[in-house]
Amino acid sequence: xxxxxxxxxxxxYLRAEQERVEAVAREYGLDFFPVIFEILTYDQMNEIAAYxxxxxxxxxxxxxxxxxxxxxxxxxxxSKIYEMVINNNPSYAYLLEGNSLTDQKLxxxxxxxxxxxxxxxxxFRSTDLDQKGNIIDPVRKTSPYDPDRRWIDKMANHxxxxxxxxERHGINKVExxxxxxxxxxxxxxxWQPFSGRGTTKKGDEEEDEKPIEVPRxxxxxxxxxxxxxxxxxxxKKKQLARDKPERKVPERPERDVxxxxxxxxxxxxxxxxxxxxxxxxxxxFVPQRQTKIMNEGWAAYWHSKILTEKILDxxxxxxxxxxxAGVMATAPGRLNPYKVGVELFRYIEDRWxxxxxxxxxxxxxxxxxxxxxxxxLGLGRQKIFQVRALxxxxxxxxxxxxxxxxLEQKLYTFGFSGRNDRFEIESRQFRDVKEKLxxxxxxxxxxxxxxxxxxxxxxxxxxxxxxxxxxxxxxxYARETLVSLVRCWKRPVAVATRLDNKPVLLRYDGKEHSMTxxxx
Amino acid sequence: xSLKIDQDHGRFRQIVRGxxxxxxxxxxxxxxxxxxxGKDLVSIPIPHIDIPRFRYGDKQRGGVGQGDGNPxxxxxxxxxxxxxxxxxxxxxxxxxxxxxxxxxELAAILGEELELPDIQDKGKNKISNAHDxxxxxxxxxxxxxxxxxxxxxxxxxxxxxxxxxxxxKPVVVPVPDDKRYRSWKTVTEPVANAVIIxxxxxxxxxxxxxKEIVRIESFWIxxxxxxxxxxxxxxxIIHDAVAREVDRxxxxxxxxxxxxxxxxxxxxxxxxIDADYPPDEWNIYPFHFSDGDNWSMDDTLACVDVLxxxxxxxxxxxxxxxxxxxxxxxxxIKDLREHFGRDERVVTSEIRDKDGIVGSIKDFLxxxx
Numbered sequence: 001x002x003x004x005x006x007x008x009x010x011x012x013y014l015r016a017e018q019e020r021v022e023a024v025a026r027e028y029g030l031d032f033f034p035v036i037f038e039i040l041t042y043d044q045m046n047e048i049a050a051y052x053x054x055x056x057x058x059x060x061x062x063x064x065x066x067x068x069x070x071x072x073x074x075x076x077x078x079s080k081i082y083e084m085v086i087n088n089n090p091s092y093a094y095l096l097e098g099n100s101l102t103d104q105k106l107x108x109x110x111x112x113x114x115x116x117x118x119x120x121x122x123x124f125r126s127t128d129l130d131q132k133g134n135i136i137d138p139v140r141k142t143s144p145y146d147p148d149r150r151w152i153d154k155m156a157n158h159x160x161x162x163x164x165x166x167e168r169h170g171i172n173k174v175e176x177x178x179x180x181x182x183x184x185x186x187x188x189x190x191w192q193p194f195s196g197r198g199t200t201k202k203g204d205e206e207e208d209e210k211p212i213e214v215p216r217x218x219x220x221x222x223x224x225x226x227x228x229x230x231x232x233x234x235x236k237k238k239q240l241a242r243d244k245p246e247r248k249v250p251e252r253p254e255r256d257v258x259x260x261x262x263x264x265x266x267x268x269x270x271x272x273x274x275x276x277x278x279x280x281x282x283x284x285f286v287p288q289r290q291t292k293i294m295n296e297g298w299a300a301y302w303h304s305k306i307l308t309e310k311i312l313d314x315x316x317x318x319x320x321x322x323x324x325a326g327v328m329a330t331a332p333g334r335l336n337p338y339k340v341g342v343e344l345f346r347y348i349e350d351r352w353x354x355x356x357x358x359x360x361x362x363x364x365x366x367x368x369x370x371x372x373x374x375x376x377l378g379l380g381r382q383k384i385f386q387v388r389a390l391x392x393x394x395x396x397x398x399x400x401x402x403x404x405x406x407l408e409q410k411l412y413t414f415g416f417s418g419r420n421d422r423f424e425i426e427s428r429q430f431r432d433v434k435e436k437l438x439x440x441x442x443x444x445x446x447x448x449x450x451x452x453x454x455x456x457x458x459x460x461x462x463x464x465x466x467x468x469x470x471x472x473x474x475x476x477y478a479r480e481t482l483v484s485l486v487r488c489w490k491r492p493v494a495v496a497t498r499l500d501n502k503p504v505l506l507r508y509d510g511k512e513h514s515m516t517x518x519x520x
Numbered sequence: 521x522s523l524k525i526d527q528d529h530g531r532f533r534q535i536v537r538g539x540x541x542x543x544x545x546x547x548x549x550x551x552x553x554x555x556x557x558g559k560d561l562v563s564i565p566i567p568h569i570d571i572p573r574f575r576y577g578d579k580q581r582g583g584v585g586q587g588d589g590n591p592x593x594x595x596x597x598x599x600x601x602x603x604x605x606x607x608x609x610x611x612x613x614x615x616x617x618x619x620x621x622x623x624x625e626l627a628a629i630l631g632e633e634l635e636l637p638d639i640q641d642k643g644k645n646k647i648s649n650a651h652d653x654x655x656x657x658x659x660x661x662x663x664x665x666x667x668x669x670x671x672x673x674x675x676x677x678x679x680x681x682x683x684x685x686x687x688x689k690p691v692v693v694p695v696p697d698d699k700r701y702r703s704w705k706t707v708t709e710p711v712a713n714a715v716i717i718x719x720x721x722x723x724x725x726x727x728x729x730x731k732e733i734v735r736i737e738s739f740w741i742x743x744x745x746x747x748x749x750x751x752x753x754x755x756x757i758i759h760d761a762v763a764r765e766v767d768r769x770x771x772x773x774x775x776x777x778x779x780x781x782x783x784x785x786x787x788x789x790x791x792x793i794d795a796d797y798p799p800d801e802w803n804i805y806p807f808h809f810s811d812g813d814n815w816s817m818d819d820t821l822a823c824v825d826v827l828x829x830x831x832x833x834x835x836x837x838x839x840x841x842x843x844x845x846x847x848x849x850x851x852x853i854k855d856l857r858e859h860f861g862r863d864e865r866v867v868t869s870e871i872r873d874k875d876g877i878v879g880s881i882k883d884f885l886x887x888x889x
Contacts, residue, residue: 047525055524062571064532067525175531182571315681318673330586333595339586414595415582423582423595437584449574471576480572495574 008038014095017105024310025112029385030302032115033149034090037108041097045081046070048094052285053086054155058162058277059171060178083107087118087127087288089149102319105311106303113302117295119145120389123287126193127151135193135283151284158277165270177271181278183484186446187257188279190286212240253450253465258282260451265488275488289444290392297341298388300327304342333414333423335437343409348387348400349380393441401437403430411437447473449495462489466497473497475506482508627747652704661701670700714749714803715796716741717789720771721810723760723780725847733843734809735772737877741807744885749803755792759785761815765792779815782808782852783822790830799834806831806838807884811845812852820852824859832865839884840868 010018018037025032040048050067051057074080082103085093093111095104118124128147130136133154166174189195214236219227254260258279262272288295304324312320330336351357355375364370387396405411406428413436417424426432439445448467456463462485466473478495485493486508494507496518505518585595657670675694679685685692720726720734746752756771757763763784766774789806797804814820831838842853853868860866869883870876 050525050528059528061528061531061535063525064528064530067529068532179571183573185571186573186575314683315677318677318680332587332589333583333585335584335586409586410588411584411586412589412591413582414585420594425585425589425591425593425595426582427591433584436582440583445576447574447576466574474575474577477572478574481574484572 008040008044008094010037010039010095013101014039014104017101018108021105021108021306021311022112024306025109025116025302028302028306029381030112030116031120032091032112033088033119035085035093035111035115036090037093037095037111039095039097042074042080043071045084045094045096046074049081049084053084053092053094054152056152056156056159057281058159058178059166060175062182083111085111085114086152087124087149087284088151089119089147091115091118092152100319102312102316103323106307106320106323109303109306109311110299112306113299114295116302117291117298117388121287121291121294121392122390123290123392126287127284129154133157135280155281158281161273162277165274169270174270174274177274177487178278180484180487181275183481184258184261184488185278185282186444187255187449188259188282188286189254189256190283190290190443192256192259193283212237212244214240249454250451253452255448255450257449257451257464260454261485261488264454266490267488271488287392290394293337293341293344293393293441294388294391294396295341296337297343297345300338300342301345301384335411340409340411344396344400344405345384345387347402347405347408349384351380352383353378353380355379394438397434397437397441401434406430406433447471452496456494460491462491462493464493464495466495468498472499475499478506479508479513482506482513486510627743631744631747651707653707654702654704656703656705657700658703659697659700661703665702667700667702671698674698674700713801714745714805715753715755716745717755717757717792717804717806718771719757719759719763719785719789719806719808721760721780721782721785721808721813722758722774722776723778723811723813724776725780725811725813725845726843727845730811730843730845731772733871733874733877734841736874737809737841737871737881738807740877740881741805741884744881745805757785757788757792759788763788780810780813781819782810782814783819783826786823786826786831790826793831793834797834804835806835807841808839809841809843810852811847812842812850813845813847814852814855820855824855827860827866832863835865837865837867840866841880841884842868842870844870844872 014037018035022035046067048055049070050063057063070081080096082096082099083093085091091111091114093108093115095107099107125147126135127149128136129149129151131148133150162174162178214233216228216233249264250260258275261267262275262279267275307320308317328336328339328342330339353376354373355361355377356370356373361370361373364373387400391399407430410428411433412428413426413432414423415426416422448469450465450467451462452465453463455461464485473495478497482493482495492507492509494505496503496505498504499515503518505514505516507514507516589595657667671694672692675692675698676685678695678698679692716738718738720731742752742754754768756766756768758766758771758774758776759781760776760778761781761784763781765788785808793799793804814823827838840853840856842850844850850870853870856866856868867884869880871880
């Protein structure tokens with residue numbers, strides 16, 4: 001089954017625990033893909049974690065970097081990875097050898113909730129594959145839902161493809177190109193899989209090559225050459241051809257820059273292949289980035305519920321509480337997605353249990369009445385299942401973060417104080433917290449970049465636009481990224497943005513960078 | 521077991537080493553590496569190799585946190601790694617990776633970069649020293665070493681497991697089986713078998729910048745010699761017209777005025793060797809830093825005499841580093857070269873500014889003595 005040559009099957013006593021946890025999870029209504037647990041030593045764990053969970057990805061130094069960080073921080077006792085779970089059907093989950101039995105049970109319950117989330121949250125439908133392993137249009141959902149998500153295989157195929165190119169072209173050349181592609185990795189459209197156009201668009205191209213028809217006046221056949229003289233028709237045809245509006249590429253601004261490059265950049269075959277690999281893998285990780293808070297919150301909610309209500313006996317509860325507290329700990333200047341997520345889910349459950357929603361609740365201004373508001377509806381469980389299916393982090397926070405919650409959870413915003421040369425708490429106001437949180441979640445905190453014109457100034461140059469939302473691009477990084485774009489586009493590339501409140505055009509022509517004032 | 525990651529990791533190390541190589545000069549001169557933490561661990565902030573992307577600039581720094589505090593309060597440890605659970609990296613980190621390099625690794629990199637030869641040990645017996653360290657827990661031991669917290673926890677566990685714990689009356693009574701004791705391990709450590717005697721001129725003409733250079737340079741000398749010898753001692757002598765022995769801190773922070781009698785330091789150095797470091801057991805490295813402005817020619821001759829007859833016969837080498845200063849005449853190095861020009865045991869080096877540090881380390885340690 002599993003392709004990697006690790007002897008990692010669960011020992012029998014853990015298998016028994018797995019079956020128990022699975023049964024309880026199902027009883028609670030969790031709905032998951034089959035889960036295959038494997039048990040790993042810490043260095044195997046670090047290795048697989050460095051590869052983002054996929055043991056046979058394409059080779060690249062950044063996995064080595066990741067590995068060094070993970071293993072060093074494990075060796076110095078700063079952190080350890082308890083579990084990892086892969087969004088795949090069937091799902092793979094890795095346990096760390098040598099964890100206590102209580103920890104293993106916690107992890108199993110946690111994993112089942114993650115897999116439930118993978119299966120049911122709408123964002124993850126964009127990782128469904130077709131028979132050939134291409135990402136498909138996920139809008140249609142079958143019933144019963146059993147999608148093809150063999151990403152382990154797909155990633156292994158990617159590994160083999162890249163390895164082949166390395167063999168042919170040499171590691172340095174390929175790795176250098178991968179670095180260039182990774183520098184563009186975030187220039188994808190997270191919602192592209194939902195656009196119904198497949199991963200890369202084909203097919204529109206035939207349309208525009210229709211012959212030009214010149215409208216003719218009606219005439220009897222023998223009068224035709226007088227009423228519609230050939231010379232006139234020819235001249236008109238030429239004029240129409242000249243006046244025909246230049247077909248703009250792209251027709252609309254395109255967020256999927258990588259897809260655009262795949263379709264239009266003059267790439268060599270191996271380059272195109274590598275770029276496609278990078279883009280597919282970037283798209284795979286999108287849903288996990290879109291639902292970090294929810295996914296971890298959901299898993300934390302369930303591991304605590306399953307363990308404390310059904311699985312643990314009294315002798316294990318202290319160890320469990322100790323470990324759970326470690327997971328939920330908040331460090332200053334950092335938001336722990338586990339903590340915020342689980343608290344928000346519990347808060348929602350409580351509100352819907354007590355009927356604290358809807359117009360009546362919103363319009364009630366009596367603080368006392370609100371405090372003791374309890375309509376005993378018991379809708380909480382139902383509501384959180386619905387939320388886990390239909391929201392992502394942005395909409396989750398946008399809809400359910402309330403001033404009460406911010407106060408209760410002691411959320412604050414912080415920023416860098418240049419005056420004191422340190423990070424400081426800035427505000428505890430609801431508006432500020434929500435705004436900053438949403439800002440950091442929207443588009444994963446990355447700027448919006450779109451392709452505007454593939455034939456800028458009629459010179460085949462690529463023009464991108466940064467939709468400036470109040471924060472400038474980091475200029476040195478932007479310049480380096482332009483170099484990567486030129487590597488793919490092979491013609492000058494420019495990005496229109498604003499720096500220090502002035503519209504500017506950052507351009508790289510393959511030799512020199514320039515910055516000129518610009519009006520879009 | 522060989523892991524697939526080794527290949528990628530090896531490649532990353534190569535890149536990092538390459539980076540250190542390129543920037544090593546810069547790092548040394550800027551003293552970025554001098555943050556010594558703990559016993560032998562140095563944390564160098566090597567920038568995570570960050571693949572450049574379109575992203576927001578600095579104005580965006582900050583975010584949302586959770587916890588106590590009022591607006592305006594500083595956030596402590598905002599950069600610390602978070603303990604606890606971590607999940608596979610589905611998003612690229614925004615943080616700077618601090619690659620921890622042990623002092624050993626650092627010295628290895630230094631050696632590689634400067635092509636330093638390994639030192640030929642004088643071949644003394646290594647003497648070891650034993651001492652005890654409390655590092656574990658056992659079930660038996662003297663009552664004075666009882667670990668209260670562990671004992672209490674065991675008792676609590678037992679009572680919960682056996683159902684005798686009463687929530688309304690939470691009394692925990694340990695029985696002998698619950699008791700836990702601290703235990704120790706005997707650690708043997710080799711006694712230092714190399715000593716560095718640092719001497720520095722603190723006369724009025726040595727400014728802060730000059731002392732900073734000495735500090736950085738001595739850090740690297742320490743690092744290299746520590747790698748070469750299992751144990752290393754350092755002694756510090758400052759001098760103007762008179763010399764005295766001080767601790768490390770004082771050494772780097774004293775500012776005095778007055779004249780310069782270098783011979784005073786050399787005499788003291790010789791006395792220290794006499795008293796504490798029999799040369800057949802010790803590798804001895806005197807280093808002297810000055811701006812080269814000695815009081816008189818007579819004193820210089822006295823220095824030459826002490827070096828020739830007392831210090832050099834016993835030391836592995838004698839190193840003199842001359843820091844350029846606007847006030848010093850810089851004569852001393854010329855005198856030394858005149859008298860010891862052919863003597864391999866005397867190494868002299870001029871350090872113009874911070875960028876000169878690398879070259880001078882190479883001068884000092886390049887002979888493999």
